[in-house]
Amino acid sequence: MRVRGYEITYPRILLAVLVVTIVTAGGVGLSTSSTAFDTYNPGWDGTSELRDVAAANASVEIEQSTVAYTQQSPNTTTAFIISPTTSYAGTDDERIASFLSQGGTVVVASDFDSHTNPLLAQLGVETRFNQQLVRDERHYFRGPDLPVATNISSTPLLENVSRLTLNHGTTLTPGPNSTTLTTTSEFAYLDVNQNGSLDANESLSERPVVVRESYGSGAVILVSDPSIFINAMLDAPDNRRFAKNLAADADTVVFDYSHRTGIPLAVGIVLSIADSPLLQFLVITVLVGVCATAWTRRGLTLWWRDPSPAADLTDPGLSHTEITARITARHPEWDDDRIERVARGIMSDESNEGKE
Known part of the structure; x- marks a missing residue:
């Protein structure tokens, strides 16, 4: 054909x-990404659904630099810092501190990483993550390593939330000026030696898992298990509702990925261009140059021409003279020898097809 x-x-x-x-x-x-806690990871350990929850009522921004904190309206913005994989340094803490002081809200969700507690210290936040596994052999979701926090304070952040479900999380040590919003049941304990059982040196007690600490005109919300927000756990009781509440009062939700790895290559390039006026100018300049160059090329100009003067050269029954005329109409820039060679080739192809 x-x-x-x-x-x-x-x-x-x-x-x-x-x-x-x-x-x-x-x-x-x-x-897309396969990195845990990444908003572009649609797998079980990603947070793509958390991004969708936030986007239902707010503008969502994925940021690769803490400069973003200086470009937001603090009173209407909530930022998420989820289990950072590198240390915040330089002026990072100053930008976050300024954002908080002016009324911003930062949700910090972590458990065992080595970067979150140092960030809290740099900010002057006094609450800390214990970084020891919490278990509950009485109140749990699918096993003691997935304890259910049953003590929920009456606050807008926990409206219509009767429990939260952790997945291999830890607990918090609240600062003196913080408020504990959610704790485990009284049957929870820290598995210090990680042997999966309650030992003599491990005690049962209610343990904080969500804490609010005021910061200037803003607040830091600390969550002792980032797994609450992953796709596989968001529908566990009542994690999705909690996530909705965290973003409910914000016009903008920022996911701070300035110190997390795993952003997909294409997304990273787009974000980098969006964040840089210089890169935007360069990209536009290159695109305009390419389009201008292509448009001036004879081949492109001829391709867009109305093909009616030079209908299909392979119409059956065309004579050599008709084929030559149509080639000339389609390619007026060709010389006679080239037109003649092409016409003969077409005639030869049609002859061969007739023999098959």
């Missing part, structure tokens, strides 16, 4: 399908 003079065969069709499949798969791979 021929289309506009081009032979379409089954191998070529299969090749085209393969190319489209590879390009599509590559695009998906470059725009």
Whole structure:
């Protein structure tokens, strides 16, 4: 089969399908992540659903730099810092501190990483993550390592929340000026030696898992298990509602990925361009240059021309003179010798097809 003079065969069709499949798969791979807690990770340990929850009522921004804290309206913005993988340094803490002092809210969700407590110390926040596994053999979701926090304070942040479900989380040591919003049941304990059982040196007690600490005109909300927000746990009781409440009063929700790895390559490039006026100018300049160059090329100009003067050259029954006339109409820039060679080639192809 021929289309506009081009032979379409089954191998070529299969090749085209393969190319489209590879390009599509590559695009998906470059725009998704498999890193835990990443908002572009749709897997069980990603937080893509948390991003959707926030986007239901607010503008969502994924940020790769703490400069973003200086570009937001603090009173209407809630930022999420989820289990950072690198240390905050330099002026990072100053930007966050200024954001908080002016009325911003920062949700810090962590458990065992080595970067969150130092950040809290830099900010002057007094609450700390214990970084020891909390278990509850009486009140749990699917096992003692998934304890259910049953003591819920009456506060807008916990409206319509009767419990929270952890997944291998820890607990918090509240600062003197903080408020405990949620605790485990009285049967929870810290598994200090991680042997999966209650030992003589491990005691049962209610243990804080959500704490609010005021900071200037703003507040830090500390959550002792980032797994509350992953896709696999968001529908455990009552994690999704808690996530909605955290974002409910914000016009903008910022996911601070300035100190987390795993942002997909394509997303990272787009975010970098969006954050840099210089890169935006360069990209626009390059695109305009490419389009201008392509537009002036004779081949592109001819491709857009009305094809009616030079209908399909392979119409059956065309004579050599008619084919030559149509080639000339389509390619007026060709010389006579080239037109003649192409016309003979077409006539030869049609003759061969008639013999098959």
